[in-house]
Amino acid sequence: MPGTQPENKKCRRQNSRRMAEKEKQQRENDRDMEIQREQNRKTELPENFRENMKRLLKEAYPEYLESLSQTPVQGIRVNTGKISTEHFLEICPFPVMPVPWTRNGFYVSMHTTETSDGRFLDAMHTTETSNGRFLVTKDAQVTRHPYYYAGLYYVQEPSAMLPAALLEAEPGERILDLCAAPGGKATELGSRLAGEGVLVANDISASRAKALLKNLEQHGVGNVLVCSEAPQKLQKIYPAYFDRILVDAPCSGEGMLRREPSMKKAYEAHGPAYYAPLQREIVEAAAAMLRPGGRMVYSTCTFSEQENEETVLALLADHPELRLVKTEVPGGEDIPEMLAGCVRLYPHRVKGEGHFAAVLEKLSGNTPDNADREEAFNSMRAIHERKGAGNTAVFSKEKTSGGTPGLKAPAQWQEFSGRYLKKEFAGWRFLSIKERLYALPPQADVDRRLRYLRTGLFLGECRQHGFEPSQALAMYLKQREVKNSISFAAEDTRTVRYLKGETVSLTAEEAAEADSGWILVCTDGFPLGWAKHSGGTLKNKYYAGWRMN
Numbered sequence: 001m002p003g004t005q006p007e008n009k010k011c012r013r014q015n016s017r018r019m020a021e022k023e024k025q026q027r028e029n030d031r032d033m034e035i036q037r038e039q040n041r042k043t044e045l046p047e048n049f050r051e052n053m054k055r056l057l058k059e060a061y062p063e064y065l066e067s068l069s070q071t072p073v074q075g076i077r078v079n080t081g082k083i084s085t086e087h088f089l090e091i092c093p094f095p096v097m098p099v100p101w102t103r104n105g106f107y108v109s110m111h112t113t114e115t116s117d118g119r120f121l122d123a124m125h126t127t128e129t130s131n132g133r134f135l136v137t138k139d140a141q142v143t144r145h146p147y148y149y150a151g152l153y154y155v156q157e158p159s160a161m162l163p164a165a166l167l168e169a170e171p172g173e174r175i176l177d178l179c180a181a182p183g184g185k186a187t188e189l190g191s192r193l194a195g196e197g198v199l200v201a202n203d204i205s206a207s208r209a210k211a212l213l214k215n216l217e218q219h220g221v222g223n224v225l226v227c228s229e230a231p232q233k234l235q236k237i238y239p240a241y242f243d244r245i246l247v248d249a250p251c252s253g254e255g256m257l258r259r260e261p262s263m264k265k266a267y268e269a270h271g272p273a274y275y276a277p278l279q280r281e282i283v284e285a286a287a288a289m290l291r292p293g294g295r296m297v298y299s300t301c302t303f304s305e306q307e308n309e310e311t312v313l314a315l316l317a318d319h320p321e322l323r324l325v326k327t328e329v330p331g332g333e334d335i336p337e338m339l340a341g342c343v344r345l346y347p348h349r350v351k352g353e354g355h356f357a358a359v360l361e362k363l364s365g366n367t368p369d370n371a372d373r374e375e376a377f378n379s380m381r382a383i384h385e386r387k388g389a390g391n392t393a394v395f396s397k398e399k400t401s402g403g404t405p406g407l408k409a410p411a412q413w414q415e416f417s418g419r420y421l422k423k424e425f426a427g428w429r430f431l432s433i434k435e436r437l438y439a440l441p442p443q444a445d446v447d448r449r450l451r452y453l454r455t456g457l458f459l460g461e462c463r464q465h466g467f468e469p470s471q472a473l474a475m476y477l478k479q480r481e482v483k484n485s486i487s488f489a490a491e492d493t494r495t496v497r498y499l500k501g502e503t504v505s506l507t508a509e510e511a512a513e514a515d516s517g518w519i520l521v522c523t524d525g526f527p528l529g530w531a532k533h534s535g536g537t538l539k540n541k542y543y544a545g546w547r548m549n
């Protein structure tokens with residue numbers, strides 16, 4: 001019909017525009033894949049590793065090799081301590097697909113194409129830098145969104161989400177993450193505690209433990225002790241103490257070779273033969289710290305049986321009180337002829353770099369029961385509270401009592417919390433180290449023989465002119481727990497300006513609703529940090545070291 005001709009023309013134009021866009025997208029995808037292939041061609045796998053993988057995978061070895069040419073996938077894990085997975089999915093700014101072995105982990109992808117065999121190609125935008133490394137610019141988008149700064153999710157390689165999921169931590173428990181830095185798993189364990197119980201997050205490397213601390217703070221985990229100790233030392237302090245222990249062991253990192261070709265050098269210097277004995281020492285100490293009836297997960301990001309199954313076998317041989325809990329996850333495999341029931345994630349079977357995990361439980365019989373354990377720790381706690389936790393640390397003599405914190409809390413804190421907070425710290429103890437004030441959760445047993453980077457929640461500093469609340473406190477609180485707050489939408493340019501450390505203005509309406517003084521700045525209802533409000537202007541108090549560049 002003559003009347004429909006212009007319509008048809010319009011349709012055709014739209015279709016050809018769509019086709020052109022699709023083709024452009026496809027060209028970009030192809031280019032990305034080619035860059036990745038080139039990267040992998042340049043990265044000759046270490047000879048002994050190749051031989052071992054051939055032996056291990058047999059006829060599946062070519063598939064594994066093929067998988068090395070695929071672009072690594074990226075994931076985000078929802079911080080359920082701040083937002084439910086369902087709610088996050090409603091506001092999630094990126095296209096996501098669930099990671100099958102978690103309840104809150106997602107593949108994140110800007111451009112995803114499903115192939116005919118049901119696998120998906122993830123067209124991340126990779127660019128080579130002058131030092132031959134590859135930057136995944138998509139990561140930058142994920143780590144630049146205000147929700148990232150609000151601690152709503154953690155960016156994590158998807159298979160690395162497995163160990164914390166298998167530990168099945170519950171609120172109220174005592175959890176140990178023995179090799180915790182930089183906190184990929186500890187942040188999840190902290191979220192699962194939902195503010196009850198205590199997480200001891202340890203890493204032998206003090207510098208790495210600092211990154212761990214920052215990640216736990218950003219996640220809003222306050223019921224935490226962060227320390228940097230050898231497992232053998234912790235074992236003396238916490239015998240049969242923890243309900244759950246994660247040993248995400250230092251390993252030869254074979255599963256990282258695709259993503260981080262630079263790991264090849266490290267692998268050649270320290271391979272499975274170096275890490276296997278170290279892992280055995282670590283799991284040995286962990287087994288001693290697990291309470292009867294407790295659960296432990298041992299995991300690595302490597303494929304070597306010398307490290308993985310052999311470590312578990314040695315542990316089981318020496319500890320008849322431990323049993324392996326047979327575990328299956330979608331896409332997971334094991335080596336039944338060696339040790340059935342462990343989980344191996346391979347990059348040619350699942351969307352992820354690869355991981356190994358074994359779940360162990362300690363039988364309840366013939367070991368001190370919970371009541372003995374409680375009694376032993378109560379007396380230890382009493383001794384240490386009398387002595388104080390180190391030369392400069394001073395515990396308040398009384399626990400907080402509900403309502404406003406206990407009488408022994410410094411006056412500056414009392415003034416601040418009375419004026420600005422609805423949140424109560426009932427049962428928490430205060431700990432002052434010089435001007436710095438911490439709140440120690442009820443179940444945290446601090447021992448002065450250990451080096452802590454953090455004991456509980458850092459509340460802020462008691463200055464002469466008043467209390468200065470910390471960034472950690474901002475991240476720990478919910479907007480509803482604060483009397484004076486302001487929330488900007490994630491798209492509001494003031495959100496990014498606040499995150500960059502700039503001074504921000506309120507509208508007349510907002511200014512009329514906000515009180516002057518300390519104010520909690522949020523994005524879409526999720527706290528970002530503090531500011532000081534006066535006459536419609538927010539003086540930025542966002543922690544300088546956390547600012548967006």
Ligand SMILES: C[S@@+](CC[C@H](N)C(=O)[O-])C[C@H]1O[C@@H](n2cnc3c(N)ncnc32)[C@H](O)[C@@H]1O
Pocket residue numbers: 178179180181182183184185186202203204205208229230231248249250251282
């Ligand atoms: C695989 S990484 C842990 C990754 C961490 N679980 C995460 O998810 O972010 C292993 C860690 O073990 C630490 N480590 C090495 N030797 C250790 C030891 N003897 N005791 C405790 N931690 C150790 C390393 O510093 C490293 O941070």
